[in-house]
Every structure is written in structure tokens, then in C-alpha cells.
Amino acid sequence: MQNIFRSKKIRRRILITAGLVFFGMQLFNPSLKNPPVVSGHDLMATNPPPPEVAALLHEACYDCHSNETRWPWYAHVAPVSWWIVSHMKEGREGLNFSEWPHADANTVGDELGSIGHQVQTRKMPLPSYTWLGMHPEAKLTDEQRGRILKWTESAAP
Numbered sequence: 001m002q003n004i005f006r007s008k009k010i011r012r013r014i015l016i017t018a019g020l021v022f023f024g025m026q027l028f029n030p031s032l033k034n035p036p037v038v039s040g041h042d043l044m045a046t047n048p049p050p051p052e053v054a055a056l057l058h059e060a061c062y063d064c065h066s067n068e069t070r071w072p073w074y075a076h077v078a079p080v081s082w083w084i085v086s087h088m089k090e091g092r093e094g095l096n097f098s099e100w101p102h103a104d105a106n107t108v109g110d111e112l113g114s115i116g117h118q119v120q121t122r123k124m125p126l127p128s129y130t131w132l133g134m135h136p137e138a139k140l141t142d143e144q145r146g147r148i149l150k151w152t153e154s155a156a157p
């Protein structure tokens with residue numbers, strides 16, 4: 001096997017093939033267009049959380065759980081883009097702060113309970129979100145987690 005890689009010709013072919021595959025993948029980058037933000041629908045529109053909690057949610061959750069995703073440059077590069085976009089899609093499907101169910105007390109209660117649980121058990125924000133020093137502001141301390149939890153309990157209808 002090793003001898004194959006010693007050959008300059010084969011090494012060059014491998015490089016060229018890898019390059020072509022990489023550029024080929026870029027043709028399949030998903031669209032990063034956010035769904036529209038409808039005024040009055042966001043969690044912050046009525047009964048907003050205390051300002052510190054609102055700031056924490058914006059920093060640590062809104063990229064995956066709202067229609068206001070801030071896309072980093074690497075979200076434009078396949079195959080990372082496929083992985084990131086699937087997180088955003090799944091995240092928004094489970095919980096979307098831009099489409100908060102204001103009028104539906106039962107659903108609000110469920111969402112708040114679920115948020116408190118995810119934050120307390122450290123399942124959220126997704127650990128991969130803070131890998132490699134990305135999004136340091138989303139690395140929540142116990143105290144910050146406690147503040148979010150307290151809000152979910154006090155805001156429950």
C-alpha cells in the first residue's frame with residue numbers, strides 16, 4: 001500500500017480527485033435563507049423574559065431555535081454545511097422562539113418545561129455548538145443555567 005503513495009503520479013491523482021470531490025460537493029450547499037420573522041410572534045413580543053435571560057437565549061439558543069440564525073462562514077462549505085443545516089432544521093422544528101405559541105397556555109407550559117429540562121440537564125445548547133472555542137458566549141455557567149431555569153418556572157402559566 002505504502003508504495004502506491006510514493007508514486008508522484010498517483011499522489012497527484014489522489015489530490016486532484018479529492019479536490020474535484022470537494023468542489024463537486026459545493027454544488028450541493030443548502031440554502032441558508034432564514035424563514036421570515038413575523039412581528040409579534042417572537043417570545044420577546046409579549047411577556048418577555050428578564051433582560052439577562054433574554055440575552056442568554058439570544059446568544060445560546062437563537063441560532064438553532066429561531067428564524068434569526070446568524071450563519072457562520074463555515075456554514076457555506078460542504079460537508080460542514082449539511083451537518084449545520086440539519087441541526088438548524090431539527091432545532092427549529094422542536095422549538096422556534098420566532099413562532100412562540102403565545103395564545104396557547106398549554107403549549108407554552110410544555111415548551112417552558114422542556115427548555116428548563118434541557119438546560120438543567122446540560123443537553124442544550126448542543127455541546128457541538130461550543131466546540132473549538134466557537135460561540136464562547138453560549139458556554140453557560142451553572143449560574144446562567146439556573147437563571148434560565150428560574151425564568152421557565154416563574155413564567156409557566
Ligand code: HEC
Binds near residue numbers: 062065124126128
Ligand atoms: C447548535 C444548535 C442548537 C443550539 C445552539 C441549541 N439547540 Fe436546542 N435543539 C437542537 C436540536 C438539533 C434539537 C433536536 C434534537 C435533539 O433533541 O437533540 C434541539 C432540541 C431542543 C429542545 C427539545 C425540543 C422538543 O422537541 O421538544 C429544547 C427544549 C431545546 N432544544 C432548547 C434549547 C435551548 C433552551 C437552547 C439554548 C440554551 C438550545 N436549545 C440551543 C439544536 C440546538
